[in-house]
Amino acid sequence: MPFGFTQTIRMQCERSNLSCLLDADTAAVTLCKTQLCSSPSVNGSIGMCFGSLSVDTCDGWMGTSSSTAKTVTNGHVELCTSFMLFESVKGMYSAGIVSTLESISVVKATRAIILITFFVVFSAVQEATNSQNLGTENDVITEELNYGYSTTTTPGTTTQQPIVENERSPTYWYNLAKERFERDCQVFPTMKNGKRAKNVILLLGDGMGLPTISAGRFFVAQEIGLNGSIKKHPFEEWPYNTMARTYDLETSVTDSASSATAYLTGTKTRTGMIGLTGDIGVKQCGTWDKAYFAESVLEAAYKVGKATGVLTNTRITHASPSGCYGHVSYRDMESDANLKKFCPNEYKNMKCQDLACQLINDHPYINVMIGGGQKNFYPQNVALPADLSVKGVRLDNRSLVDEWVNYHKSKGHKYCLVSKPSELASCDVSAVDYLLALPYADHMPYNHMISWDEPNLLSYVRKAMKVLDRQANGYFLFIESGRIDHAHHNNEGRRSLDEMKHFDEIIAYIENTVNLDETLVIVTADHSHSFELVGQPGRFQSVLGLDQYYSNNTNDLMPLQGLNYMNGPNGLINEARRNPGILDIFSWTYRQQTLVPLPYSSHGGDDVGVYATGPMSPIFHVTVDNTMIAQAMKFALGAYPFDQKKTPCE
Structure with missing residues (x-):
């Protein structure tokens, strides 16, 4: 079950160092499930289509990054909201689609004002968060992740991890190589009768x-206009x-x-x-x-x-x-x-x-x-x-x-x-x-x-x-x-x-x-x-593009890209997957969709x-x-x- 709206908005506030006035015990949360899909219209704007809502108390929809409020006879306030992505020419995007609409009952009418305010804040914070999908032109890795348990020590100290003792010695690896070379010399006449290399690169x-x-075979071919073909790397023809x-x-x-x-x-x-x-x-x-x-x-x-x-x-x-x-x-x-x-x-x-x-x-x-x-x-x-x-x-x-x-x-x-x-x-x-x-x-x-x-x-x-x-x-x-x-x-x-x-x-x-x-x-x-090339991307489409086969079969009804990462900085925390169909996936700084969030892949x-x-x-x-x-x-x-x-x- 996904986080309720109050937990989600608190998380977003904390990310932006905002004070969160909304607490979980001030609202009774009812999930309203919906199905969302999107496609660009002829004029380039984003068209949305929705399935029927599963809860009849959540019957309002506004196609903007704001909310609607309806006062009912018992004094409660029902809010039903969602957020839409808006696309600019350069591919910078605002808030991502929220796939679960939530109805929140608040005892006092003043709570409605607070909630509406938080909906607006949530939308703005989501817009900032979504920009994480893009890196920057000047992204430079100056230091990779600290590797291994032994790198968590304080300065000047060390912790040695268990190792296979005989692998510690250079002699062990030399002996393995020597045995291999002796066998190869018996098998390959070009080695047995050959000369040493003058140069090594x-x-x-x-x-x-x-x-x-x-993936590089397809990328290079497409870059030079050989759509549907591959471009072998030079070393693939080596003996x-x-x-x-x-x-x-x-x-x-x-x-x-x-x-x-x-x-x-x-x-x-x-x-x-x-x-x-x-x-x-x-x-x-x-x-x-x-x-x-x-x-x-x-x-x-x-x-x-x-x-x-x-x-x-x-x-x-x-x-x-x-x-x-x-x-x-x-x-x-x-x-x-x-x-x-x-x-x-x-x-x-x-x-x-x-x-x-x-x-x-x-x-x-x-x-x-x-x-x-x-x-x-x-x-x-x-x-x-x-x-x-x-x-x-x-x-x-x-x-x-x-x-x-x-x-x-x-x-x-x-x-x-x-x-x-x-x-x-x-x-x-x-x-x-x-x-x-x-x-x-x-x-x-x-x-x-x-x-x-x-x-x-x-x-x-x-x-x-x-x-x-x-x-x-x-x-x-x-x-x-x-x-x-x-x-x-x-x-x-x-x-x-x-x-x-x-x-x-x-x-x-x-x-x-x-x-x-x-x-x-x-x-x-x-x-x-x-990094993986997955699905069944068409050979006549860009390897950076969307998979036309599996994009019609995803459980969240959003397209699949062929190139993805298991982990890295584009991994999301407590957020639904973003729709790659309306993102600038061909940008130099676009970050492929990622499963587990890490500072670096x-x-x-x-x-x-x-x-x-x-x-x-x-x-x-x-x-x-x-x-x-x-x-x-x-x-x-x-x-x-x-x-x-x-x-x-x-």
């Missing part, structure tokens, strides 16, 4: 689970593919930090940690002995003479890219300001334990560093070159960008620094060996928000490849399309699929640029999302796809743990713990 679609890949299990040491659904540790180091770790083994606790404070470090593919590749690169459209200190170089007990330790937040008593003695400092101070050899998050590299109160209205956040008064420049000057290196988007074009990468691009204070914008005369992620990829192609001994490059994930966290399906469309362009560019005889290229995701525990081409790609022919991705890249390069002096299958 890992392309990561953050949050690009199989539902995103499936080898499989699935990867994504659980971490603590949870069955991973976060981006522990997954980055797995697919970039070859070792699973605790939820929220980067580049450390499970011997360390989440948010544990201290300076770690390197015995607890899980060495990344990038670090191992450098040790065998490879050039290296990290490229993302998130902050470069965000969870996924920092898996290439970082070793922290919690993913949000992106600057020393964050370090102080989690380790208030220890942080001054934790020298260079934040991710920004680790990148510049401990890994100056990385040839290409491209991403957002400039604020983490400049002192507090210093205006950022990328945006003078934003200041740095560092507490140690260090300008890490200046330190990077001074280091390469002292070594006589040829380098290029890009501090804002407009500077990329003037960077002559044909003459440099080191490129640092931090063109935005925070994450890079979504691709659809970047103007035609500004570089997008593909523009930066082109520059990165020109630097790395000049390196004689080969390279390792990590490329992340990170904002697929951010849009999913916001329940913004169109944005997410558009980010994947741009990711396809990057993958196609890489495939057509590199020599696949000497370059191993892998496409994968770190995790899935609570969670990840999904589905296995993710792994697609590979080039040397050693036959490894990906059976389902693997995500740790196998890193182990395979190290194996292909002959990097530790594998022996570069031997042929792969020797």
Whole structure:
């Protein structure tokens, strides 16, 4: 049984910080059931149709966001109300349809005035609430949900969750990989007789689970005018593919930090940690002995003479890219300001334990560093070159960008620094060996928000490849399309699929640029999302649109969309489902309908796809743990713990 009107209106008042005068014991509530449906009329206004009311005392209807009152002989007042959606050209909507009409008897006539006032307030509050269906053009995820029980601890403390003890050790995952490679060498002649890879490129679609890949085929086809058809993703034609299990040491659904540790180091770790083994606790404070470090593919590749690169459209200190170089007990330790937040008593003695400092101070050899998050590299109160209205956040008064420049000057290196988007074009990468691009204070914008005369992620990829192609001994490059994930966290399906469309362009560019005889290229995701393509949407209609089959069979008589989320910020609390048939479902900021309300949509525990081409790609022919991705890249390069002096299958 739904909440009575008094409870509902109290909830709405509390949301808007209004004082609620109406109390449950002042009214006797009688539910009046009705059936509602809606359809746009020819002139664009909203037409309504109603079934018969099941209670004869609730016989009034007003098609506006107000109420009617009728005084009866016994002095009681009957109110019957509902609320209608009004549509504007830009798709901003007022109050949602209330599917249960309620008759309220009030003893005193003065109560009627109070009730009528509250009906008006309720309508106004509903209008504000309905705007939650749309995000904003500038929505930026700066911090994901706190993951796992161990993240609920107070600063400076930690709680380690139970784990399978033998999985704690990197040796355990190495032995599994070694056994797999030995079997594969007997099965695949191309591996047994093949050479190691000169280059390795890992392309990561953050949050690009199989539902995103499936929906993306239709979205991309429709965007380029191939209605009724599909557009295969470039990697779908590659010779080898499989699935990867994504659980971490603590949870069955991973976060981006522990997954980055797995697919970039070859070792699973605790939820929220980067580049450390499970011997360390989440948010544990201290300076770690390197015995607890899980060495990344990038670090191992450098040790065998490879050039290296990290490229993302998130902050470069965000969870996924920092898996290439970082070793922290919690993913949000992106600057020393964050370090102080989690380790208030220890942080001054934790020298260079934040991710920004680790990148510049401990890994100056990385040839290409491209991403957002400039604020983490400049002192507090210093205006950022990328945006003078934003200041740095560092507490140690260090300008890490200046330190990077001074280091390469002292070594006589040829380098290029890009501090804002407009500077990329003037960077002559044909003459440099080191490129640092931090063109935005925070994450890079979504691709659809970047103007035609500004570089997008593909523009930066082109520059990165020109630097790395000049390196004689080969390279390792990590490329992340990170904002697929951010849009999913916001329940913004169109944005997410558009980010994947741009990711396809990057993958196609890489495939057509590199020599696949000497370059191993892998496409994968770190995790899935609570996102699904459901129902039976027609192939000749937009994948963003309404399902024509199930829309005629829903129990609430409102249409069904094909794209939906299990949880996220568009989940409603004690409210009826909104009618997508009269919402601007094609808006960039439209949030798909969602079952469970959460601040951000969670990840999904589905296995993710792994697609590979080039040397050693036959490894990906059976389902693997995500740790196998890193182990395979190290194996292909002959990097530790594998022996570069031997042929792969020797």
